[in-house]
Amino acid sequence: MKENNLLIPGPAPVPDAVARAMSSEMFNHRGPRFKKIIEESTAALKEVFQTRGRLYILTSSGTGAMEAAIVNFLSPGERVLSLVNGSFGDRFATIAGVYGAAVERLETPWGQPLDYEALETKLREDVEHTLRAITVVHNESSTGMLNDLERISRVCGDHPALLIVDTVSSMGAVDLPVDRWGIDVCVTGSQKALLLPPGLSFIGVSEKAWLAAAEAKMPRYYFDLRKAQEYLEKGQTPFTPALSLCVALREGLQLYFAEGRQNCYARHRRMAAAVRAAAGALGLEPLVKDLQQASPTVTALRAPASIKVDQLREEMRRRFGVEIAGGQGELEGQIFRFGHLGAVTESALLAGIEALELSLQTLGYPVERGRAVAAGKEAIRTGLRPAAGGRK
Ligand code: PLP
Numbered sequence: 118m119k120e121n122n123l124l125i126p127g128p129a130p131v132p133d134a135v136a137r138a139m140s141s142e143m144f145n146h147r148g149p150r151f152k153k154i155i156e157e158s159t160a161a162l163k164e165v166f167q168t169r170g171r172l173y174i175l176t177s178s179g180t181g182a183m184e185a186a187i188v189n190f191l192s193p194g195e196r197v198l199s200l201v202n203g204s205f206g207d208r209f210a211t212i213a214g215v216y217g218a219a220v221e222r223l224e225t226p227w228g229q230p231l232d233y234e235a236l237e238t239k240l241r242e243d244v245e246h247t248l249r250a251i252t253v254v255h256n257e258s259s260t261g262m263l264n265d266l267e268r269i270s271r272v273c274g275d276h277p278a279l280l281i282v283d284t285v286s287s288m289g290a291v292d293l294p295v296d297r298w299g300i301d302v303c304v305t306g307s308q309k310a311l312l313l314p315p316g317l318s319f320i321g322v323s324e325k326a327w328l329a330a331a332e333a334k335m336p337r338y339y340f341d342l343r344k345a346q347e348y349l350e351k352g353q354t355p356f357t358p359a360l361s362l363c364v365a366l367r368e369g370l371q372l373y374f375a376e377g378r379q380n381c382y383a384r385h386r387r388m389a390a391a392v393r394a395a396a397g398a399l400g401l402e403p404l405v406k407d408l409q410q411a412s413p414t415v416t417a418l419r420a421p422a423s424i425k426v427d428q429l430r431e432e433m434r435r436r437f438g439v440e441i442a443g444g445q446g447e448l449e450g451q452i453f454r455f456g457h458l459g460a461v462t463e464s465a466l467l468a469g470i471e472a473l474e475l476s477l478q479t480l481g482y483p484v485e486r487g488r489a490v491a492a493g494k495e496a497i498r499t500g501l502r503p504a505a506g507g508r509k
Contacts, residue, residue, distance in 0.1 A: 120438040124469045126258040126286055126415040128308035128315050129459030131369070135312055138368040139361045146360055152352025154363050159349070161370040162319055165288065165311070165378075166303060168295040171322040173345040174366070176359045179285040179306030182318035184212055185340035186281050186302045187252075190326050192334035193217030195249040198239060198278070202264070203227050203257035204445045205283055213252060216335045227448055228260040228404040228417070233268055240276045249329075250279040256287035259445045261417040261454060262405045263291065270298040279326050285309060288319075289373065290385040290414045290458050301326040307362065310385070310414065310458045312369035316359045385413035387500035388457035388466050392416040394496035395470040395489035399477065404452050414458035417444070419451060421482055426453050429476055436479075437472035463497050 123130050144150050155174065163172050175182055187209075191197065197218040199210035202225045214220045223239065225232050231253070240248070251273065255266050266282065273280055279301040284293055288303075289310035295303050301323040308315035322330070322342065330342060344355040373381065389411060396403055396418050404417040420426045426443045430453065433439040444452040457466050470493045478484040 122437070122439045122465050122469055122472075124455050124457065124461065124466065125440050125442040126309075126454055126456035127306070127458065129310070129312075129456060129461060130465075131312055131314055131365075132372055132460045134372065135365045135369045138365040139314070141361055141364040143360060146358055147353055149352075151358075151360070151363070154367055155349065155352055155354070158363065158366050158370060161374070163321075165370070165373070166295045166319075166321045167293065167297070168303070168321050170296065170324065171327060171346065173320050173322070173342055173349065174354065174358070174363070175318045175320060175340065175345070176316065176354070176356070176362075177318050177340075178315055179283070179304065179318050180208065181340065182304035182306065182320045183209055183283055185320055185337075185342060186304050187213050187218070188216055188333070188335040188337040188340060189342045190279055190281070190302060190329045190333050191216070191218055191250060192332070194219055196221065196247050197250045197252060198223060198236075198248055200231050200236065200251065200253040200264070200269070201225075202229055202231050202260065202262060203254065204259035205254045205257060205285070206252075207446075209252040209254065209281075209283060213250075227446070228262060230262070230407075230410055231264050231269075233265065233272060236269065237272045240272065240274075240278075243276070246277050248276070248278045250281050252281045252283075254283040255293065256284065256291065256412050256414060258286040258412075258415050258454075259448065260404055261412040261415045262410055263287065263412045265410070266293070266300075267298055270300070273299065279329060286412070286414050286458065290381065292378075292382055295321050296323075307366065308459075310381070312372055312459050313362060313365055316362045317366060382413070383500070384463070385458060387497050388461065388463060389413045389416055390496040390500050391463070391466055391470070391493035392418075392455050392457060394492040395473070398488040398492035399474065399484065404448075415454055415456050417448070417452045417454045420453055424477065424480055424482055426450055428480060429453060432476035432479055433469075433472045436476065437468070439469045439472040441469070441473075467493050467497075
């Protein structure tokens with residue numbers, strides 16, 4: 118078994134070729150080599166995002182792009198409706214509030230679906246169109262809930278509010294047609310499904326949002342996308358980019374498209390199915406019960422009453438080199454989470470499931486040895502469907 122079998126919801130493991138690319142020598146970030154990298158990578162990322170809109174590569178973690186998604190498009194005092202059913206939904210609302218937006222939260226308990234009907238009512242009641250933006254997290258990594266973005270996009274219809282979406286733990290792993298779903302601002306990070314270490318974030322911007330940016334009055338400097346646009350026209354970024362990561366990005370995107378988008382989506386679905394099947398065999402309950410709403414990249418399981426999450430994680434780490442995550446915020450101590458995204462392989466995941474089984478047994482939880490791994494393997498086997506690679 119690997120010594121560091123990283124099964125957390127990001128950072129995800131990176132392919133060897135990406136790690137090697139990271140050791141590139143330094144070069145001029147205002148020269149032709151970087152120009153080629155940024156132009157090619159921006160174009161390839163637009164394919165991942167399924168957008169013809171604007172796209173910027175930022176040197177920051179995902180939260181930086183979330184901040185950029187707020188400060189570039191809004192003014193203090195403007196009404197923002199934040200859909201919250203987990204810690205990252207809460208973070209989006211908090212950022213908007215910090216910059217002076219009048220934030221209303223549409224909250225449902227963590228791990229429960231969003232209140233789509235209440236959203237519809239809010240939008241219908243907003244006859245004067247004072248609501249300027251809706252923030253939502255597509256894949257709530259804190260709970261393993263894949264929010265129904267297509268439905269949200271339908272509910273928003275032709276209301277003029279900007280649809281601002283965090284796709285940090287879904288972009289690349291889940292079909293997410295940014296333009297077709299009318300997403301105005303879409304942010305993601307490098308360290309999840311896009312096969313890179315942490316440190317870059319990406320933000321897609323629709324023309325409607327770009328027009329709003331010209332009017333927006335929130336303070337911004339590092340994340341000012343008008344500057345990003347001005348420099349992109351020269352094949353540059355306004356400030357020194359994380360050059361090593363930018364070199365690795367091109368490598369990662371090549372690997373991503375060599376696997377093919379549809380294959381990548383299917384692989385993530387299979388891995389989620391394997392964890393759920395294993396959980397079923399162990400008598401563990403997923404936090405998100407409805408399979409339709411379960412994330413393909415992160416699965417949260419409720420800890421049995423007799424098991425302390427910290428002890429379980431420690432046992433898995435110490436004996437098997439397997440890293441899983443605990444719960445965040447109000448779910449701390451109640452759940453543990455498997456991340457199965459990016460370069461996590463099915464065999465690494467099965468090793469993680471075996472480690473879970475053995476660790477639970479050591480901690481006194483009754484386990485029928487081998488059943489969870491067998492169930493996981495079967496879910497992978499039945500989910501296997503060969504498809505052609507490529508950019509479809
Ligand atoms: N949004 C989601 C859904 C995430 O999973 C994360 C990170 O785990 C973030 C935002 C924040 O990203 P970062 O930690 O890169 O700032």
